[in-house]
Each structure stands twice: as C-alpha cells, then as structure tokens.
Amino acid sequence: MNGFLSRAARHAALASALLAGAVAAHAQTDSPVGVWQTVDDHTGQPKALVKITDDGSGSLDGKVIKGLGANDQPDRRCSACTDARKDQLILGMTIIDGMKKSGEGWDDGHILDPENGKVYRCKMRLEDGGQKLEVRGYLGISLLGRSQTWVRQQ
Template structure:
C-alpha cells in the first residue's frame, strides 16, 4: 500500500469520515430505531417525542417528552391498567414486542395513554426513512388507525 504524504492525510481523513457518516446515516433510516415526533392524526400537531430502541431484535418505544397534553404538564396515565396506572407518561414504555417481518415491524403492542387501550401495532418506514407509519389495531390490521411519526433530526 502506498503511503500518504502528510499534506494528503487531512484530505484522506475527511473523505473517510464523510463516507463513514454517510453509511451510518443510511443505516439509521432503514429502521424505526431512533427518535420520533408523534404527530396527532386529528390535529397534525406534534404531541410527544418517542424514542424507539432495539433490545436484541425487539423494538420498544418510550415517551421522552409530552409536548401537548389536555391535562397540563407532566400528565399521568389515569386510564391505564396494571403497573402503568397513574404513572407519568414521560418515561413510560408505550410500545413493546415489535419484531422485523420483511419490510414491516409487527407482532407487538402499543399503548394509547389517553384511553389506556393497548393495541396490536405494525410499523413501516417511508419517505427515505424520515416517516414512520404507526398502525394500531384490534383484531385484523385492516381495521384500526394510523399515525405518521416524523424522524427527529
């Protein structure tokens, strides 16, 4: 391998970093893993910030911040059942058990803290990884409702 002169080394290092950062950016957009703005499907406003993580192939979603709440700052899940009952929504895991299945992620559950209802969930990426279709349903996936979440930069 030919040695790089000292004058070429900074250019090489810059090019290598650029290539590596491009690969990392691409890899980050082909999966739901990341931080998302939850957009209300009725008002179109960003209601909360959700972080999706991968725990050994299982995706989980946690509420990092509630931006809009009908009950004021730092709302609690009054309609939830079990260990989530009356717990703060910020910091709460609202999605769990989701696994990759071809071009979608499904098999898990998602909690709507407003109603306390737990739905089956299916996720799909669109717009070059910048949008996430979050489809919650009971029974068949044809029934239910969807929200589009926006990847937070």
Template sequence: MKKIAAALMGTLLLVGLARADEAIVGTWKTIDDETRQPKALVQITDNGGEYQGRIVKLFHNPDARCDQCDGDRKDKPIQGMTILWGLKKSGDSYEGGKILDPKKGKIYSSKARLQDGGKKLEVRGFLGVSLLGRTQTWERQ
C-alpha cells in the first residue's frame, strides 16, 4: 500500500512539474489597463523554449487593422496577429521578449509573471529599463 501511495505521489509531482514548465501556455483574456474592459483573447504557445502569443479573438472591432504598424504588419488584420514573441523562462518569470501594441504600432520589450496560482498573467511592456512601461493583467481562459 505504501509503494502504491509513493508511486501515486511521484506521478502527481511529475505531472505538476510538467504543468509548471508550460504554465503560460494557453489562452488568456487581455484586459485594457486604461478602461479595465476585456480586449482580446491571446493564445500563448511554446516554440522550442521561446513563448509567443497571437490574438485569436478581438472583442470589439474584430475587423481592425494595424494601421499604425510598420513593415509587414502594416494594415494587416490584428485578429490573428502575433503580438508577443521571444519570451524565455527565467526562474519564476518569463523575460527577454517583445510585445506589440497594435493600437500604437509600437514594439516594446516585455516580460511576464504568473500570479494567483496561474490564473492570471502579469504582462509588462517597457522601453529600456522596466521602470518605464505599463503592465496588464491577463486572465486564463
């Protein structure tokens, strides 16, 4: 009986560790930090240790285009666009990424950290040092 209990505990521990490695993978509802209203659903995926996020649904104006963007994103639909890329796990956070603000067409450095037992994701976009930027809290879906 003790061997079965130990095996079960070991399995649960391994499942928990695997889940922790993919903790930010999934779909997140973004909340506008100015209006506090839901903006979009972003799906985060793991691409070989680098995490990226793509808008899979815009709640308001789903036909919006990135008219302020430069380059290959110029005038492209925001829904379906990759807006977060290059995040890498670093301890209990994810760092070294970039995030696009489609409203302004600007790209910022980014980092993220899970909150509330993985139910929320604090995403920060910033210029230079992380003190100059803004933070949004996204909700797991």
C-alpha cells in the first residue's frame, strides 16, 4: 500500500509541475517580457538581442544584451545619442522604457535608435501566439514612423 501511495504522490507532483510549467509558458506568450532578436532595417539581418523586463510597476523596459552579426562589437558606443546615453556603450543600454499595457498591446513608452541617436514614441503588440513582437517607433502620431517585427528567443 505504501508503494501505491508514494507512486500516486509522485504522479500528483509530476502533474502539478507540468501544469505550472504550462501556465508559465502561456503567461510568457501573453507578455513581451523575454528576449527578442531585432533586425536591421536596411539588410533584414539579425541585429541584436534585446531583453524586455517588467520594472515591477507594470512598466516594461528593454535593454540590449548582445549584438549580432556586424553589431557584435562589445565596445560600440552611441556616439549619435544626444541625451545621457551619449557615448555610452550600446551593450547593456536601455533602449525601450515606459511601455504600459494598453488594450491589445503596449504604448506610452519610448524607443531609442542607437544608429541615429533619436528617441521615438513606441507601441508594441504581440503576434503569432506571442512569438513575434511588432515594435513601432514614431514621431507625433503613429502613422509617421516605422515598424519592425522582432522574434522571441527561447
């Protein structure tokens, strides 16, 4: 009988762990929190990895954690930046800040383009079951801007 109970307890623990993992995986695809591969607007090639985190108040921020391809230069600096990030290392730099949940997406934040040093208003929304993130940087109104599709990294 003891063998049966311990086997049942093991099965219950396994089922509980699998359910918790499924819930965590589902929650991850409902939010942009995670690591994303960006693309170069000109070449369409992978450019960098950006890690999006929740600051604890529901506001999302994104930081460059790795350059890819020609951008894999750890000593690369934002020479075009005009704010406090001027001449700072791009690796480790926060390029997205203040994103808040708004309807089906996230809005009210900003995104920095380290290539030209400009800061744009930003909107984001998940696509393809949370595996892609449409990121739109714009000036004034959303029609005046450009979008990129980032791919979630596992």
